[in-house]
Amino acid sequence: MARVVVDVMLKPEILDPQGQAVQRALPRLGFEGVSDVRQGKRFELEVDGPVDDAALARIHELAESFLANTVIEDFTVKVEEEMVEAGK
Amino acid sequence: MARVVVDVMLKPEILDPQGQAVQRALPRLGFEGVSDVRQGKRFELEVDGPVDDAALARIHELAESFLANTVIEDFTVKVEEEMVEAGK
Numbered sequence: 001m002a003r004v005v006v007d008v009m010l011k012p013e014i015l016d017p018q019g020q021a022v023q024r025a026l027p028r029l030g031f032e033g034v035s036d037v038r039q040g041k042r043f044e045l046e047v048d049g050p051v052d053d054a055a056l057a058r059i060h061e062l063a064e065s066f067l068a069n070t071v072i073e074d075f076t077v078k079v080e081e082e083m084v085e086a087g088k
Numbered sequence: 089m090a091r092v093v094v095d096v097m098l099k100p101e102i103l104d105p106q107g108q109a110v111q112r113a114l115p116r117l118g119f120e121g122v123s124d125v126r127q128g129k130r131f132e133l134e135v136d137g138p139v140d141d142a143a144l145a146r147i148h149e150l151a152e153s154f155l156a157n158t159v160i161e162d163f164t165v166k167v168e169e170e171m172v173e174a175g176k
Contacts, residue, residue, distance in 0.1 A: 001123070007130050022131065022155070031150045033143075035089070036134035042095050043110070046124035055121070062119045067110070 002051040003080045004059055008068045009040035043067055044080075051079050090139040091168045092147055096156045097128035131155055132168075139167050 010016045016038050023037035043063075047055065060077050068075040098104045104126050111125035131151075135143065148165050156163040 009130065009132065019131075025154070026150070029150075029154060031146065031154075033136040034133050034150075035136055036132075038132040040130045040132070042097065042128045042130040043107075044097065044124075044126040044128070045122050048121045048123055058119065062114070062117075062122075066113070066117060066119075 001049070002047050004045045004047050004051060004056075004077060005080045006043040006045065006059070006063045006067050006075055006077050007040060008043070008063070008073050008075045009038055011072055011074050014072045040073075041067075089137070090135050092133045092135050092139060092144075093166050093168045094131040094133065094147070094151045094155050094163055095128060095166075096131070096151070096161050096163045097126055099160055099162050102160045128161075129155075 010019075018039040019037040022039060023034060026032070026034050026037075045059065047059070049055065051059075056077065056079070063075045063077055064070055098107075106127040107125040110127060111122060114120075114122050114125075133147065135147070137143065139147075144165065144167070151163045151165055152158055
């Protein structure tokens, strides 16, 4: 079993009103020096079995077709931890 | 300038209906072997100046007080890339 993380962010050229709202609120809250904020989604998937190249390719396909809207969003897939102990 | 990433996820004991909806949809879409999905938020902050311990402490405070609802959410702060070239 392994945890695979898919991060989905709006492409740099796409306006991100949520991120902008956060960024503009920061000085008011006393936090200076943050010039940009982008807000996106993080998916943590618990995948059964070992995450080999075939499994990773499937997850990539899943992210591309289902978790991200690739017209406006970029995504990254990474294996965060491989749990090899018995019973996990 | 540096990019700092704040990941905000619901605590493990908190029900995550969005993640569940994704997880339940997967077999229907032909993706088997994903036993759990959690959906959270990812914030990418462009921070001016070097990210030293003081800056990191401030960002931690920001995440705790503003980006995450610590009653139901956990967060992690990590410096993703430090841009040291002139002009950045």
